[in-house]
Amino acid sequence: MSLICRTIQLDRGGRAAGLVSRPRPGGGSDQALVFLEGGGIHELAPGGNDGGFQLGPMLTRDSDHKGHPCYDPATQAVFFQHSFGDVHKLSAGNQVRGFVRSRVRNAAGGAAGAGAGAAVVELNTISCLAADSVGGLWVSDWGHIRRLDTQSGELTTLEGARTPRGSGGGDWWAIAPDPATGTLWTATRRALCRVRVEGDPQGRVELVAGDWEKAGSTDGSDTAARFGLITALLPVCGGRLLIADGPSLRCLDAHGDVTTLLRDCFPQEGAAQIALLWSGLLGAALRNGSLALISGDFAPAVPVVQQQQKEPMPSTATTEGLLSLLAPPATGEGPGGSGGSGASAPAGGVTVRVGDRAFHAHRSVLAACSEYFSLALAPASGFVESSAAEVALPDADPAAFVHLLSYMYGTCMGLACVQLLSVPPGLLRPTAALAGRLRLDGAVAALTAQLAAASTPATVLSDLAWADAHDMTELAERLRAYAVRKRKALDPDALVAFGEQCPQQAAKLLRASMQA
Structure with a gap:
C-alpha cells in the first residue's frame, strides 16, 4: 500500500488531544473535529496556499484536558474523556454537557459547569474510550473493561477481561470495537488481544499478536510479531486492524500477519488516537500535540449486521x-473504426x-x-x-x-x-x-x-x-x-x-x- 504522511503543526498555539469525524450537522460531507488540550473544539478544514489543512473557528469550548473523542450514531453525539473518570458529550448543536462523573472525583468536591448534573458512576481513571456504534462506550479503567450505555449512562463491567497479568501487567492502553465481528480489540503496550463480549467469561481474552513481556518491532505472524509501544487501534475494511506502535503505523491483516506500513511517521511517544476522516484519509492526534494525516484510501470496517x-x-x-x-455497445459501426460506442x-x-x-x-x-x-x-x-x-x-x-x-x-x-x-x-x-x-x-x-x-x-x-x-x-x-x-x-x-x-x-x- 502506497502511503504518504504529512504532519501538521496547529496554529492558534493549540495542542491536539483528540480527533474525530462526525456527520456534518445540516448535511454535507463529514466533519473532522480537533479537540485541544486547552479546551477548544475546532473543525479541521482545508486551508493555506499549499493545499493543506488548518483549524477553523472554534465551535465551542470546554474546560480541562480531554481525549479519546468518539462518535455515537445512536445519540448523534461525540463523547470524550473530560478528566480522570469523567465523560462529557458534544451534541450535534455543539453544546457540551456532562455525561458521567467518577465517584472518586465527586467525593473530592464534585464538578461544576458542564459536568454538573452528570450521573455518578464507579469509574476511577479512564485509559481509553471508544464507541461501538450501537449505543455503547467501551472504557478501559485500571485494567478493567467497562461499558457505558450512551442513553442511560448505565455502567457494566465485562467479567473475565482484566489484563491477564493483573495490575503488574499494565492497563489496557488501547481499545477498539470491531464492527465486523462484534468483538473488541484491546492492547497493552506490547500485546494485542481480541476480547469476546458475550458468552462464558472463561477464556474471554485471546492473545492475537505480540507478547505480554517481550518488546520489539518485529513483523511476523501471530505471536511471533513484537510491539514496543501500542497507543491506538483502528479496525478498517478487509478485516485489517491499524496499530499505532510508537513511531510506526502497523497493520494486522485478516490472516494474522503483522506488517509495518510506515516507519517514523509519528514521534517516539506515538499517537494518542487514530481516526478515519474523509476520502480514505487517516488522521492521528499525536502525543506531541500535532496532527498527522496519512493518505492511503482506507475505508471503515463493515458492521456485522450489514454483512449479514x-x-x-x-x-x-x-x-x-x-x-x-x-x-454502451455500439448500435452501428462508425467511420472511425469498429466496436464500442459510435459517439x-x-x-x-x-x-x-x-x-x-x-x-x-x-x-x-x-x-x-x-x-x-x-x-x-x-x-x-x-x-x-x-x-x-x-x-x-x-x-x-x-x-x-x-x-x-x-x-x-x-x-x-x-x-x-x-x-x-x-x-x-x-x-x-x-x-x-x-x-x-x-x-x-x-x-x-x-x-x-x-x-x-x-x-x-x-x-x-x-x-x-x-x-x-x-x-x-x-x-x-x-x-x-x-x-x-x-x-x-x-x-x-x-x-x-x-x-x-x-x-x-x-x-x-x-x-x-x-x-x-
Missing part, C-alpha cells in the same frame, strides 16, 4: 451495469478502447489517477491537443477496466474508493493485474487485500504462482505467510507442482516454513 444483510459476493450484474453506463469523445475527453468496447473519459481524471495515462497523454505523446485522442488497451478485459474507471472517478470525487472496488471473485485477478499495469496504487492495494483475504489452503499455491507471474510482490508476501501458517493443510502434489512451476517462490516458501 448484504450479498455474500459482489455480483456480475454490477459489472454489466457499469459497462452499460460507461461503454466521439467530448471536448477535453479521451476514448479508451479496451477489447471491443470504447470508454469515453475525461483526460484530467485519467491523468490525475493513473501514471500510465499521465504519460500516455503528455505532450510528448503527440496527440494531447487532439479532440480525437484515443488510447488502446486491446489485450485488456473491458469488465476489469470498467471497475477501474469507476474507481478513478470516485477518487476524483473524494469518495472512499476501496468501497467502489466491489469486484466479482472471477474478476479479481485480471482487475488487479490491469491496475498494476495502469499504475493505480490505491486500487492495487485494495485488490491485493481482497485477493489475500479470498485465498484458502486449496488455492493459496495457485494464487502465489499467479502473484509471482504478475510481479505482485506484496500479495506474494502475504500469500506466502498464509501458506506457512496453513502448511499442514496444503496438498503435497500441489506443492510438487508449485516447486516445478515457481522454483524461486518455492525456495522462499521452504525457507519461511523452516523459520516458522
Whole structure:
C-alpha cells in the first residue's frame, strides 16, 4: 500500500488531544473535529496556499484536558474523556454537557459547569474510550473493561477481561470495537488481544499478536510479531486492524500477519488516537500535540449486521451495469473504426478502447489517477491537443477496466474508493493485474487485500504462482505467510507442482516454513 504522511503543526498555539469525524450537522460531507488540550473544539478544514489543512473557528469550548473523542450514531453525539473518570458529550448543536462523573472525583468536591448534573458512576481513571456504534462506550479503567450505555449512562463491567497479568501487567492502553465481528480489540503496550463480549467469561481474552513481556518491532505472524509501544487501534475494511506502535503505523491483516506500513511517521511517544476522516484519509492526534494525516484510501470496517444483510459476493450484474453506463455497445459501426460506442469523445475527453468496447473519459481524471495515462497523454505523446485522442488497451478485459474507471472517478470525487472496488471473485485477478499495469496504487492495494483475504489452503499455491507471474510482490508476501501458517493443510502434489512451476517462490516458501 502506497502511503504518504504529512504532519501538521496547529496554529492558534493549540495542542491536539483528540480527533474525530462526525456527520456534518445540516448535511454535507463529514466533519473532522480537533479537540485541544486547552479546551477548544475546532473543525479541521482545508486551508493555506499549499493545499493543506488548518483549524477553523472554534465551535465551542470546554474546560480541562480531554481525549479519546468518539462518535455515537445512536445519540448523534461525540463523547470524550473530560478528566480522570469523567465523560462529557458534544451534541450535534455543539453544546457540551456532562455525561458521567467518577465517584472518586465527586467525593473530592464534585464538578461544576458542564459536568454538573452528570450521573455518578464507579469509574476511577479512564485509559481509553471508544464507541461501538450501537449505543455503547467501551472504557478501559485500571485494567478493567467497562461499558457505558450512551442513553442511560448505565455502567457494566465485562467479567473475565482484566489484563491477564493483573495490575503488574499494565492497563489496557488501547481499545477498539470491531464492527465486523462484534468483538473488541484491546492492547497493552506490547500485546494485542481480541476480547469476546458475550458468552462464558472463561477464556474471554485471546492473545492475537505480540507478547505480554517481550518488546520489539518485529513483523511476523501471530505471536511471533513484537510491539514496543501500542497507543491506538483502528479496525478498517478487509478485516485489517491499524496499530499505532510508537513511531510506526502497523497493520494486522485478516490472516494474522503483522506488517509495518510506515516507519517514523509519528514521534517516539506515538499517537494518542487514530481516526478515519474523509476520502480514505487517516488522521492521528499525536502525543506531541500535532496532527498527522496519512493518505492511503482506507475505508471503515463493515458492521456485522450489514454483512449479514448484504450479498455474500459482489455480483456480475454490477459489472454489466457499469459497462452499460460507461461503454454502451455500439448500435452501428462508425467511420472511425469498429466496436464500442459510435459517439466521439467530448471536448477535453479521451476514448479508451479496451477489447471491443470504447470508454469515453475525461483526460484530467485519467491523468490525475493513473501514471500510465499521465504519460500516455503528455505532450510528448503527440496527440494531447487532439479532440480525437484515443488510447488502446486491446489485450485488456473491458469488465476489469470498467471497475477501474469507476474507481478513478470516485477518487476524483473524494469518495472512499476501496468501497467502489466491489469486484466479482472471477474478476479479481485480471482487475488487479490491469491496475498494476495502469499504475493505480490505491486500487492495487485494495485488490491485493481482497485477493489475500479470498485465498484458502486449496488455492493459496495457485494464487502465489499467479502473484509471482504478475510481479505482485506484496500479495506474494502475504500469500506466502498464509501458506506457512496453513502448511499442514496444503496438498503435497500441489506443492510438487508449485516447486516445478515457481522454483524461486518455492525456495522462499521452504525457507519461511523452516523459520516458522
